[in-house]
Structure formats: C-alpha cells, structure tokens
Amino acid sequence: MVCFTSLIVLTSIFFPLGTMARIEQDLAPGAKAAILFDASSGRVLYEKNADNPMLIASLTKIMTAIVAIENGDLNERVTVSPNAEGVEGSSIYLKAGEKIPLHTLLYGLMLRSGNDAATAIAEHIGGSVEGFVYLMNEKAAYLGLEHTHFANPHGLDHPEHYSSAKDLAILTAYALKNPVFQEIVKTEVKTVYWPGEKWKRKFYNKNKMLRFYKWADGVKTGFTKKARRTLVSSATKDGHQLITVTLNDGDDWKDSMVMLEYGFNHYDLVSVLKKGQVISNKTYQNEDKEKFQVVAGAAFVYPLSDEEKKQITVQPLVSYPLRLVTQDHMQIGSARIYLDQQLIGSIPLEVKMEAESSVMMWWKQLFSLIVWKKGEEA
Numbered sequence: 001m002v003c004f005t006s007l008i009v010l011t012s013i014f015f016p017l018g019t020m021a022r023i024e025q026d027l028a029p030g031a032k033a034a035i036l037f038d039a040s041s042g043r044v045l046y047e048k049n050a051d052n053p054m055l056i057a058s059l060t061k062i063m064t065a066i067v068a069i070e071n072g073d074l075n076e077r078v079t080v081s082p083n084a085e086g087v088e089g090s091s092i093y094l095k096a097g098e099k100i101p102l103h104t105l106l107y108g109l110m111l112r113s114g115n116d117a118a119t120a121i122a123e124h125i126g127g128s129v130e131g132f133v134y135l136m137n138e139k140a141a142y143l144g145l146e147h148t149h150f151a152n153p154h155g156l157d158h159p160e161h162y163s164s165a166k167d168l169a170i171l172t173a174y175a176l177k178n179p180v181f182q183e184i185v186k187t188e189v190k191t192v193y194w195p196g197e198k199w200k201r202k203f204y205n206k207n208k209m210l211r212f213y214k215w216a217d218g219v220k221t222g223f224t225k226k227a228r229r230t231l232v233s234s235a236t237k238d239g240h241q242l243i244t245v246t247l248n249d250g251d252d253w254k255d256s257m258v259m260l261e262y263g264f265n266h267y268d269l270v271s272v273l274k275k276g277q278v279i280s281n282k283t284y285q286n287e288d289k290e291k292f293q294v295v296a297g298a299a300f301v302y303p304l305s306d307e308e309k310k311q312i313t314v315q316p317l318v319s320y321p322l323r324l325v326t327q328d329h330m331q332i333g334s335a336r337i338y339l340d341q342q343l344i345g346s347i348p349l350e351v352k353m354e355a356e357s358s359v360m361m362w363w364k365q366l367f368s369l370i371v372w373k374k375g376e377e378a
Contacts, residue, residue, distance in 0.1 A: 027259045030251035036259040037169035038267070038303045039176060039234065039241035041345075045263050045303065050166040053147045054247045057222030057230045058090070058113045059168055060155030063136050065110055065184070066175040068121045071135065074103040074180065076124075077195075083129075084120040089156055089224075091116045092203070099195055106180075107190045110220060111203040118154035129153060140167075143174055157226045165245040172219055172232050172243050185218035185234075186210070209233045213257050215264070217241075235260045240269040240303070267303040272312055272337055273347060275299045279316045279335060283354070286325045290353060294318070297329075297348035300337055311340040316349060328353040 023046050028034035033054055036046035044050070077099040085096045092114035094100070102124065108117040119129060126132025129152065136150040148171075151161035163171075175181045188210050190203045209216040215235035222230035231252040233244045242263045246252045273296045285291045294316065304312070318333040325332065333349040 027262055028246055028249065028255035030255050031246040031249035033165040033245075033247040034249070034255065034259065035165040035169050035243075035245045036263050037166075037173065037243040037245070038263075038269075039173045039243050040269065041302050042170070042173065043303055043344075044166070044169075045242070045267060046259060047166065050169075050245075051147055051164050053162040053164055055157055055161070055224065055227035055230075056155060056163045056168065056247065057157075057224045057227040058155040059163070059220055059222045059230050059232055059245075060150065060153065060161070061109050061113065061118055061222075062168070062171055062175055062220050062232065063139065063150065064118050064121060064132075064153045065106055066171075066178060066181055067132070067135050067139055068102065068106060068125050069178055069180050072102050072121075072125050074101070074106075076102050078102050078105055078120050078124040080116075080120050081123055084116050084123060087115045087119045087154065089115040089154065094120060104192045104194075106184055107187070107192060107203050110184050111187065111190055111205040111207075113206060113221065115154040115156065118152075122153040140171075143170055145170060155222060155224070155227075157224050165247055168232055168245045169243050172234065172245075176218065176234060176241070176243075182218070185220065207231075207233075208253060209235075209256060212253055213260065215260070219243075231256055233260065235264075237264050238269075240264065240267075263303075266305050268306075268309075269301055270304045270309060270312075271299065271301050273298075273300040273314065273335065276352070278352075279314070279349060284322050284325075284351075287323050290325075292325060292328075292351040292353045294332065294349055295352045296335060297331060297350040300335075300345060300347045302337070302339075302344060304339070308339060313338045313341075318349065322351075325351050 027046050033049040033052050035050040080094045080096055080098040082096040085094055090113045092108035092112050094116040105117045105121050108114040122129045122132035132153055133150050140148045145167040147164035148167045151158040188205050191200050194201050206221050215237045217236050218234040219232045228248040229252050231246050233256040244256045244259045246255050275298055277296045279294045283291050315336045320332040329350050331348050331350050334346045335349055336346045337344055
C-alpha cells in the first residue's frame with residue numbers, strides 16, 4: 001500500500017535517484033567483484049567491490065557492440081584489413097580483403113567473441129582503432145561510468161583498459177534497451193551467409209547461461225590470463241529484468257545464477273505510480289473556474305521486497321501556481337518517492353482537465369454565437 005502525503009506547494013523540482021539494498025550474505029563467493037542490478041530502475045540489489053576498477057577482458061565488446069549499432073549501418077559491408085586479420089586471441093577467422101556485413105560481424109563479436117571482428121568493426125566505424133576507442137570513452141563519459149577507461153575494442157589486457165562491476169551493469173542496462181543489441185545477445189546459434197562461400201557459417205554462443213538458466217537472455221563472457229573469467233548475465237522473469245556481473249570469478253556460472261535467483265525470489269518489480277494516476281482526490285480550478293485534478297505524468301516502477309512495499313511514501317510537490325493552469329497535461333511539479341524515508345526517485349506531476357458536460361458546452365457555444373452576431377450587427 002502506497003502512502004501519499006498531502007499536496008505541498010514548492011518552488012523546486014527534484015530528479016530521479018536510486019538506493020542500494022543491504023545484504024550481509026556473500027552471493028558470489030568466487031568473484032573478486034560482483035553486482036546484482038535491476039535493469040529498469042538501476043537499483044543495486046547486491047554488490048561486492050562493485051566500484052573497484054579491474055581488468056574486464058571481452059566484456060569490453062558490450063561497449064564495442066552498442067557504439068557500432070548506434071553509429072553504423074548494419075547492412076553496410078565492412079572491408080577486413082590485414083590489421084584485423086592478424087589480431088591475437090579469439091577469432092572468427094576473417095581474411096584481409098573480405099567484405100562482411102556489419103550485422104554479421106556483430107554476431108561474430110558477441111557470440112564468438114572475435115577479436116578480429118572487434119578490430120574490423122572499430123576501423124570501419126571509427127576510421128581507425130584509435131578513433132573508435134575515442135567513441136567508446138565518449139560513450140562511457142556520457143553514461144557516467146566513473147571507473148572505466150578503454151584502450152582497445154576487444155578487451156586484451158592493457159594497463160589503461162579497465163572497468164568496474166557497477167559500470168558494466170550500467171552499460172549493459174543501457175545497451176539492452178536497444179532492440180538490435182538485445183536480439184543479438186539472446187541468440188544461442190546464428191546461421192550467416194559468408195561472401196565468397198557456397199555454404200553458410202554457424203556462430204554458437206559461448207554464453208552457457210543461455211542454456212543453464214531458464215530465464216537468461218544475455219549477454220557476454222570474457223577471459224584473459226590476467227583478468228581471468230569475467231561474465232555479464234541478464235535474465236527476465238515475468239517482465240522483471242536483472243543483470244549480474246562477476247569479475248575474476250572461477251565459478252561464474254554458479255555465482256551468476258545464485259544472484260539471479262536471489263533477486264527474483266526476494267524482489268518484485270512494483271508499479272508504485274501509473275501514468276495518469278490521480279495524486280490528490282481534491283479537485284482544483286484555475287482563474288477561469290475550469291476544474292482539473294493533479295495526476296502522475298509518468299509511471300514509476302521499482303524493485304521492492306515484501307517488507308519494503310510497506311515503506312513506500314509519495315510526496316507531491318507543486319511548483320507552478322495552480323490558478324494559472326491553462327491547458328491539459330501541463331506540468332506543474334513533481335512527486336518524490338521515498339523508501340523508508342530515503343529518496344529513491346521522482347516523476348513529473350501534470351494536470352488533467354475535467355471534461356465539460358454537453359449541456360455546459362452547448363450554452364458556451366450559444367453564448368459565443370450571440371456575442372458574434374451582436375458584433376456583426378454593430
């Protein structure tokens with residue numbers, strides 16, 4: 001049951017925030033760093049050294065993929081350079097001079113973790129590997145990733161190439177909002193046409209979570225000798241999507257599943273406010289005596305435990321004089337949402353004008369007609 005406080009008139013509006021759940025139990029004992037993250041709200045449900053900058057291996061390719069998707073033409077053919085063919089590590093066996101659709105390379109990047117695909121994509125989108133890395137760091141800054149810096153598009157170890165569990169969760173939540181990215185990372189097997197060959201190729205996803213865990217729908221594995229095993233997983237159950245990140249974790253499949261199960265078993269994605277929901281039962285009116293109500297201008301959903309559902313309060317704050325309201329859906333303030341007296345976010349408040357009765361409309365139209373006719377006669 002959501003508790004509403006009385007409508008308060010203020011001169012300022014507050015913007016969305018988040019909060020972190022407190023858990024004593026170590027849900028990822030094999031990991032040097034880990035996080036359980038709600039994809040829609042950004043709430044941290046569990047964390048362990050989540051802000052520590054660490055080597056991330058091929059989890060880098062999450063950023064490579066979303067930058068390429070946002071900046072490239074998926075149907076455009078990418079010419080493979082000798083530099084891309086010769087890159088070390090995992091490969092989809094590209095050959096210099098081949099012209100491969102960007103869409104195909106993205107599947108090779110995310111399913112097979114091809115370092116050659118990462119390099120070819122980077123050179124195509126950024127003009128050079130260095131140019132593409134600039135775009136990667138620019139996107140990291142845009143997303144507010146405070147413990148992240150990229151030095152290459154594939155994730156091979158480099159002293160200036162690192163991220164944190166929390167930054168990777170934020171990045172993944174952002175990327176999963178893109179339908180192209182979402183479709184790629186949930187694919188178990190992709191069959192592609194290959195230029196110059198009579199047969200098709202099949203890319204099998206290295207992410208075993210898609211087979212191990214019923215609700216899994218992404219996203220990326222990683223490994224280098226220094227970074228050790230790294231993994232970002234996502235899963236969606238009953239419309240509730242969670243993200244886990246484990247860094248330097250020899251038991252990453254198990255730890256990821258334990259975190260996901262904990263999240264789904266202890267938290268429900270609750271609709272705290274629905275768009276258009278009446279905030280105050282009182283009916284207001286402007287200077288023209290037109291009546292209206294104050295309603296939620298957006299929905300607010302948040303993951304809550306059973307106990308926390310009893311601790312939600314909503315404080316409506318009006319920052320615009322209600323007597324000056326002139327039109328429907330006009331924004332007049334915000335509603336702050338609190339969990340156990342801690343601010344977790346806010347949504348805009350707007351007005352919903354009351355529909356006039358047909359009789360009143362008829363009289364108004366008749367009055368306007370009489371005034372107009374008298375004006376004509378004059």
